[in-house]
Amino acid sequence: xxxxxxxxxxxxxxxxxxxxxxxxxxxxxxxxxxxxxxxxxxxxxxxxxxxxxxxxxxxxxxxxxxxxxxxxxxxxxxxxxxxxxxxxxxxxxxxxxxxxxxxxxxxxxxxxxxxxxxxxxxxxxxxxxxxxxxxxxxxxxxxxxxxxxxxxxxxxxxxxxxxxxxxxxxxxxxxxxxxxxxxxxxxxxxxxxxxxxxxxxxxxxxxxxxxxxxxxxxxxxxxxxxxxxxxxxxxxxxxxxxxxxxxxxxxxxxxxxxxxxxxxxxxxxxxxxxxxxxxxxxxxxxxxxxxxxxxxxxxxxxxxxxxxxxxxxxxxxxxxx
Amino acid sequence: xxxxxxxxxxxxxxxxxxxxxxxxxxxxxxxxxxxxxxxxxxxxxxxxxxxxxxxxxxxxxxxxxxxxxxxxxxxxxxxxxxxxxxxxxxxxxxxxxxxxxxxxxxxxxxxxxxxxxxxxxxxxxxxxxxxxxxxxxxxxxxxxxxxxxxxxxxxxxxxxxxxxxxxxxxxxxxxxxxxxxxxxxxxxxxxxxxxxxxxxxxxxxxxxxxxxxxxxxxxxxxxxxxxxxxxxxxxxxxxxxxxxxxxxxxxxxxxxxxxxxxxxxxxxxxxxxxxxxxxxxxxxxxxxxxxxx
Numbered sequence: 001x002x003x004x005x006x007x008x009x010x011x012x013x014x015x016x017x018x019x020x021x022x023x024x025x026x027x028x029x030x031x032x033x034x035x036x037x038x039x040x041x042x043x044x045x046x047x048x049x050x051x052x053x054x055x056x057x058x059x060x061x062x063x064x065x066x067x068x069x070x071x072x073x074x075x076x077x078x079x080x081x082x083x084x085x086x087x088x089x090x091x092x093x094x095x096x097x098x099x100x101x102x103x104x105x106x107x108x109x110x111x112x113x114x115x116x117x118x119x120x121x122x123x124x125x126x127x128x129x130x131x132x133x134x135x136x137x138x139x140x141x142x143x144x145x146x147x148x149x150x151x152x153x154x155x156x157x158x159x160x161x162x163x164x165x166x167x168x169x170x171x172x173x174x175x176x177x178x179x180x181x182x183x184x185x186x187x188x189x190x191x192x193x194x195x196x197x198x199x200x201x202x203x204x205x206x207x208x209x210x211x212x213x214x215x216x217x218x219x220x221x222x223x224x225x226x227x228x229x230x231x232x233x234x235x236x237x238x239x240x241x242x243x244x245x246x247x248x249x250x251x252x253x254x255x256x257x258x259x260x261x262x263x264x265x266x267x268x269x270x271x272x273x274x275x276x277x278x279x280x281x282x283x284x285x286x287x288x289x290x291x292x293x294x295x296x297x298x299x300x301x302x303x304x305x306x307x308x309x310x311x312x313x314x315x316x317x318x319x320x321x
Numbered sequence: 322x323x324x325x326x327x328x329x330x331x332x333x334x335x336x337x338x339x340x341x342x343x344x345x346x347x348x349x350x351x352x353x354x355x356x357x358x359x360x361x362x363x364x365x366x367x368x369x370x371x372x373x374x375x376x377x378x379x380x381x382x383x384x385x386x387x388x389x390x391x392x393x394x395x396x397x398x399x400x401x402x403x404x405x406x407x408x409x410x411x412x413x414x415x416x417x418x419x420x421x422x423x424x425x426x427x428x429x430x431x432x433x434x435x436x437x438x439x440x441x442x443x444x445x446x447x448x449x450x451x452x453x454x455x456x457x458x459x460x461x462x463x464x465x466x467x468x469x470x471x472x473x474x475x476x477x478x479x480x481x482x483x484x485x486x487x488x489x490x491x492x493x494x495x496x497x498x499x500x501x502x503x504x505x506x507x508x509x510x511x512x513x514x515x516x517x518x519x520x521x522x523x524x525x526x527x528x529x530x531x532x533x534x535x536x537x538x539x540x541x542x543x544x545x546x547x548x549x550x551x552x553x554x555x556x557x558x559x560x561x562x563x564x565x566x567x568x569x570x571x572x573x574x575x576x577x578x579x580x581x582x583x584x585x586x587x588x589x590x591x592x593x594x595x596x597x598x599x600x601x602x603x604x605x606x607x608x609x610x611x612x613x614x
Contacts, residue, residue: 059420106602113359113419114605117552121598124549125470128591189490251427258424294431298411 006183010321014183017266018176025168033168035231035280039273040171041232042252044178046260046268048225049253051182054262055191056218057198058108061116061250062123065103066223068245069095070230075240076136078150079143085152085161088139088232097220098228099126104219108212123250130242135185140243167236174232175269178225182265185221186321194218195263226253255293258300265321270308326460328579330570334572335578337467337536340474341529343570345547346554347481347526353555355498355518358417361426363526363551364544365433366404370396370527371539372441377450386451393531397524403433404523405561408516417515435543450535470532477528478567494518550577553597559606 006014021040026106027141028036030082045067052058073095077083083091107118131135137143152170159166185191193214197204243249252275253268260271275296282292304311313320345367352360371395378388401562407429415421454465459479496504497514505511530539537543556566556571573593580589 040501059423061423062331105597109602110605113357113423114601116359116420116423117556118598119550120602121549121601122595125591125595125598127585132585132587132591254424254427286437288449290431290435290438294428297428298425301415301421301428302411305421 006187009319010183014179014265018172018179021172021175023167025165025172027054030164033164035102035276036273037164037168037171037236040168040175040271041229041236042256042276043269043272044175044232045226045229046187046253046256046272047178047182047223047265048128048227048229048267050222050257050264050268051185051194051225052222053218053254053289054257054264054267055186055198056194056215058215058219059116059254059255060107060119060219061210061247062103062119062121062126063106063222063226063253064245064247064249065123065126066096066100066158066226067230067249068126069099069223070227071129071233071234071240071244072230074231075143075145075234078235082137084103084150085150085237087233089228089235092234093224093227094229097224097231100223101216102283104216104223108215108219120247124244127245127247129240129258130245137240137242139242142239142243145234145238145240147238150238161236161247162238171232171236174228177226179265179269181225183321186265190214190217191262197258198263246315255297258305258307259296261310261313264307264309264313267307267309272282274308325447326353326458327582329458330461330463331579331582333463333467334582335575336471337574338578340471340572340573341557341575342535342547342550342554343567344474344529344532345526346478346551346566346570347478347556347563348522349530350555350558350563351494351518351525351552352522354414354562355494356417356515357419358412358422359426360519360522361548362407362421362429362433364546364548365430365437366400366457366523366544367526367547368437368531368539368541368544369467371534371543372437372541373399374531374534375441375446375448375539385449389448389451389531389535392448393528396531397527400527401520401524405516405520408519412519413512413515429532434541434544437444438507441541443541445538445540447538448534462518464536466535470536473532474501474529477525481525482563483507511562537575549594556597556601 021036024036025033045063047064048066049060052060052063070092073090073092077088077091078085103119103122107122110118131139145161147162152160152161159170161170173224180285193204193209197209197211197214201211230244233244256271256275257268257269259275260267261271278292278296279289302309303317306314309320324440340452348366349363350361352358352363374389374392377395378385379393379423381388381391411429412422415425435438450464450466452466456465456468457463460556485494493504493509493514496507496509501511551572554566554569558567558569577589580593
């Protein structure tokens with residue numbers, strides 16, 4: 001019987017990583033702290049994607065729409081309705097969850113290749129919608145949220161989210177919460193049934209599990225986490241644009257998760273971080289950073305289909321969650 | 322201009338779109354039908370064809386028709402060679418698993434796009450049409466070249482149909498599509514057939530691109546919209562069905578031409594994409610395809 005709460009090496013490793021990230025806030029130079037804040041928020045996006053792709057085996061090519069739903073849910077309410085950060089963030093979550101339930105209910109009627117294309121197309125419709133309502137969204141140019149609006153109010157005071165240190169710590173808090181939730185999820189019966197569906201869907205159905213309901217819940221949860229990342233991005237970085245709904249932002253989480261290791265708790269963070277610095281390094285030498293993305297994608301799928309953490313788990317540390 | 326001639330113009334424009342689209346979608350459909358590979362880089366093969374067409378046509382001086390004909394022959398061949406190499410180096414090693422190949426072709430998309438941007442640049446460049454004759458209709462003049470595009474595409478489609486249904490090559494391809502293992506047991510070199518089909522699919526896209534560059538300019542991002550449209554065509558026509566692909570291309574091309582003349586193009590694209598996604602959700606075998614085996 002495995003306990004639901006992580007123990008031993010697993011617990012030490014994850015707490016250690018969170019503490020190390022906390023320490024980095026005080027050590028890192030300004031530029032790198034900015035990069036890390038962004039990576040932490042986007043790693044949440046990757047973790048959300050990982051729930052559907054890594055654990056449940058649903059290769060979606062449309063997760064940009066869930067990220068963007070969170071982004072716009074929070075951004076538009078702040079920009080046009082002058083909402084506070086808390087209700088706007090909740091709005092982002094609600095938008096992402098509702099969209100994920102709707103898209104999941106429709107797209108999960110298909111499987112395999114058709115599922116990829118259907119999710120791609122729904123995301124494209126979402127992207128075109130943000131362009132069509134350009135009066136409100138300003139399309140590709142996007143909206144910039146005022147600094148005064150990006151204040152997280154508490155009963156005892158308020159946090160200015162545009163301050164680099166606060167921004168980093170808030171991003172880390174969100175990251176830690178989601179990491180904890182995922183760690184809990186992979187041990188919970190629900191998480192295990194998702195992995196079982198990925199392994200053998202027919203057998204799960206035969207055993208009496210409602211496969212469709214489990215998958216739908218997985219997509220909903222995945223969409224909710226991605227929306228949390230999007231909403232956090234809007235309030236932390238103060239920019240909302242339809243570029244985040246474009247196909248590229250559906251491909252990126254796939255790339256991050258593949259690089260880090262699908263169906264691992266730490267893979268999304270490692271993948272996102274590494275990819276950011278690879279692109280950063282590449283673009284200081286050449287302008288051709290898309291070439292790097294392309295080569296990394298092909299190299300990974302050819303030689304490291306399990307990703308970094310996945311390979312470590314396979315060769316050296318089978319206990320890694 | 323009255324409504325009738327306006328509609329005629331929209332129909333002609335729609336037919337030109339349909340001509341190009343059906344060639345491109347045919348390539349996508351062949352690759353999916355025979356290899357079960359969703360080639361996301363198909364739009365980039367199209368773009369590469371257009372960019373190479375500009376390059377070949379400016380290489381030679383003299384009459385524009387000379388450069389154009391050179392491009393029409395060479396550009397699909399070069400693109401086919403690129404696709405062949407990519408298939409041998411990457412796709413064949415992935416054992417054609419659908420998810421792995423999708424990721425690999427996304428990688429291929431980025432590589433080709435970036436190379437085009439680096440070596441060709443971000444400008445859109447025109448290729449001169451081989452002839453500039455205009456047919457004078459009672460209401461408006463219409464470019465004879467566009468009519469030639471429709472004819473050339475129709476010829477190419479008939480040619481492909483002939484190869485697929487009446488020759489040994491076509492028979493081998495259909496056998497591989499029908500049952501890969503049995504085909505292999507009968508001595509068909511399945512790997513070579515796959516590489517050939519992938520190259521042929523890319524060549525069809527490149528051919529379509531060469532036809533279109535005198536009308537639209539060659540640009541490194543031009544592959545995106547045709548890719549989505551040909552996905553739509555292939556899905557509505559039924560994955561892997563030739564007749565369905567042609568019918569769907571004409572349907573989509575015409576409605577695209579007519580709808581975008583009367584409505585906002587963004588709205589038209591939005592509705593079309595949504596409707597096709599719904600078709601795929603509720604009728605995965607397409608409107609004309611047979612039920613999945």
